[in-house]
Amino acid sequence: GERRKITILTSDIRGFTSTSERLPPEEVVTIINFYLSSMADVITSFHGTIDEFMGDGILVLFGAPTTRENDPERAVACALAMQLAMESVNQQIEAWGLAPLEMGIGINTGEIVVGNIGSEKRTKYGVVGKQVNLTYRIESYSTGGEILISETTLQEVGESLLRIGRRKLVQPKGVKQPINIYNITGIAGEYNLFLKEEEQIFLDLTEEISTQYTILEGKHVAENLFLGSLVKLSAKGALVKSASQETSSIPSVFTNIKLNLFPSTSGVLTEDIYAKVLDKPVESGYFYIQFTSKPPEVKTLLDAKYRCLSSFSTYR
Amino acid sequence: GERRKITILTSDIRGFTSTSERLPPEEVVTIINFYLSSMADVITSFHGTIDEFMGDGILVLFGAPTTRENDPERAVACALAMQLAMESVNQQIEAWGLAPLEMGIGINTGEIVVGNIGSEKRTKYGVVGKQVNLTYRIESYSTGGEILISETTLQEVGESLLRIGRRKLVQPKGVKQPINIYNITGIAGEYNLFLKEEEQIFLDLTEEISTQYTILEGKHVAENLFLGSLVKLSAKGALVKSASQETSSIPSVFTNIKLNLFPSTSGVLTEDIYAKVLDKPVESGYFYIQFTSKPPEVKTLLDAKYRCLSSFSTYR
Known part of the structure; x- marks a missing residue:
């Protein structure tokens, strides 16, 4: 095991557990697997390490096992590409006559323990630490279609590269002071990925x-x-x-x-x-x-x- | 995928994430792996299916992929054996000069979707459904050393077989009515496993x-x-x-x-x-x-x- 600074990305489908109760089991698995396959392709193309699928949730590491210079930047670009890829995922899902999926994403950068974790018969590359839990908490503040990143990730990437939608001050459990989280809607530079600015009209x-x-x-x-x-x-x-x-x-x-x-x-x-x-x-x-x-x-x-x-x- | 009634057991080490921040990374991994190996041996001997290790957390299925008649009963017996096995785990951990671990366990029985879930390149036997989330929530009410089971699991096992410590009425998120959860301290019959009744003296x-x-x-x-x-x-x-x-x-x-x-x-x-x-x-x-x-x-x-x-x- 070693302690290492990495960028963590977590995502899940808002409300999918409730939706899954209403669908035949075959459809639940078909939908999840189609969605996970599409997301895995995006994540792999951004050199993210998929650590875990948990139901419809995904845990992705940037910076472990291999550290690359621009890990935080690639994590944010990956999140934008994932949200953009949801459009074609939902075209297929609506073609199946089902309601579109809405994904929320949280990103955070910090020191965690990484290593081969498990029992003698079953180990996998895993992560432990407060920064992992904090990433899940940041994700939990997101609504469908949103990407929320921590102050740490923002500083690592640099504000100049990002289009920031809104800043939110939150106090997640286990954190001493309230923290700022940022809703990211685009990244400039080599990635040049922007979400459609959908102003909701009430x-x-x-x-x-x-x-x-x-x-x-x-x-x-x-x-x-x-x-x-x-x-x-x-x-x-x-x-x-x-x-x-x-x-x-x-x-x-x-x-x-x-x-x-x-x-x-x-x-x-x-x-x-x-x-x-x-x-x-x-x-x-x-x-x-x-x-x-x-x-x-x-x-x-x-x-x-x-x-x-x-x-x-x-x-x- | 199929919808199936199974018994779900989740466990984690109370406060381990905070503890892990204070320890050298090698020790974190050594402790987790020693603990997970001991628990995996117990779980396997009770024919539980380890679906997932997440850091120090474990997700175990009884009734999937293979249904056995006494799944709920075996899940409860397994939880008791896990808590009893913590004594020898902690003897080793204290011999290393470290603070003993305290594990909390939640158990619940209900219908969930099971199947091979994941992307094209990476699938595993997984579970989706409200009853999985509910099990994590039940576990979250536990303190170190406790086993909490849902009303459904209690009914499946039968009260006569169990030594019940205390009933708690709780209302977890996503559940319409408050539910009873039961602190189990022993099982009679063929398993005959009982926790030491440690009355805390204040x-x-x-x-x-x-x-x-x-x-x-x-x-x-x-x-x-x-x-x-x-x-x-x-x-x-x-x-x-x-x-x-x-x-x-x-x-x-x-x-x-x-x-x-x-x-x-x-x-x-x-x-x-x-x-x-x-x-x-x-x-x-x-x-x-x-x-x-x-x-x-x-x-x-x-x-x-x-x-x-x-x-x-x-x-x-």
Whole structure:
């Protein structure tokens, strides 16, 4: 074993575990394997070491076992290429009649212990250390399509090379001081990879959709149930108005929430929807969300509503 | 791929990531590999399938790829044998002059998707589903030396065969209703494996040890810092008295907290200590904790204090 400074990349499909419960097992494996194969091709072309597939999650090392000069830079470029490759992955997945996948990525640079880890009969090249856990935590703040990198990785790559979307101040567990994480949307120079800047357009719903929601904070589901309504809709998210006066009814940014809608037509509560609260300022009593997992019935309903709204709103 | 009902066991070493930062890398790898080898021998003898080593963590399947009639029962027996085997693991680790390891285990039974998962060039037998995530969450409630099983696993094995320590009602993220989890300390019948019932003895400190602590709730470290003092000490934990009148200064059971002590002799704050709040009733303004990670200086200090107290308190 040795202690070495490397750049770690982790990715996973937002909401895939929930989605997987609704699909036949063959489809689950077909989707994951198609997705992992595409990502593995990208990662290999950037000389990343795939340390682990865990379900739909991937752990990639840049700088181990072989150190190269531009490891942090290649890790960020690889993440951008992975996000860009999701477009063709999703074309295939939609051709199969399934909902597109949304991947979140976290990247961090730091000292960890690397070595052949395992039992006598089964060892593999593995990693241990706080910086590995921190990378997973950074990834957990991402929404679908996002790449979040730590301050350390940013300094290693240099700001001048990167297009930075937004800075977020977070305090992950096990870290003494709050840290800045950066949403990266492009890299210049030899890699020259840029994500499409998709500004989400939130359109006013002509009729609000009633909802109930609970705030999922950390390990425990908080014992709270709030009423509210969706008042705007985008292709991926919504603006929620809380019906409660309590400040505790407004979840903090990055918090995950669970929602059920009461569509006026049916009067029946929908199945569970999961969403993450966006870091997007709004007047008090409201918050923006991005969906991370939607049951098919909800997807059909909201997609139809959004298409309908956007067809009327082109010139607004 | 196929959907199959299996029993899942996950384990990890409490606080090992923090410990690993303080040790030379060779020692980290030596300790992990010695520990994993011992556990792998136990798991294999109970016909468990080791799906994954992740650092110091292990993911074991009972019922995949091969279903056997008594999978849940064998999983529980295996967990007990693993905890019992930690005694000889720790004898070796203490012979190396290092602090003993404490392992937590979670077990759950449910339907998941199993299959050959991965990219074209790299597939392995893997698992996907909510029940896998739930097992990790159950494990996260454990303190060192504990085995926690879900209600489903309990029903499959049957209460009559098990010695149950304590029931805990928890609400992990992604689960609709709170669930019961059970601390298992023994299994009768053909396996006949029982953990030593170590009642922790908390002894009054003759002089309270001042402390500051923060409550680590979920992903974010709460922005709070409380003052208090250790008023009792056990071999593995302490009773903390909060100096604050605020109810928010008393963390909920199972919450992880970070502490720093102000030993009266030095006047300097110790390095970070991590602990989990125990499910042990106590009067208001107080809470019991079990340490999950202690810097060596703190271990030396508290071990000496406890030895001193226990030598005086034998007949109290």
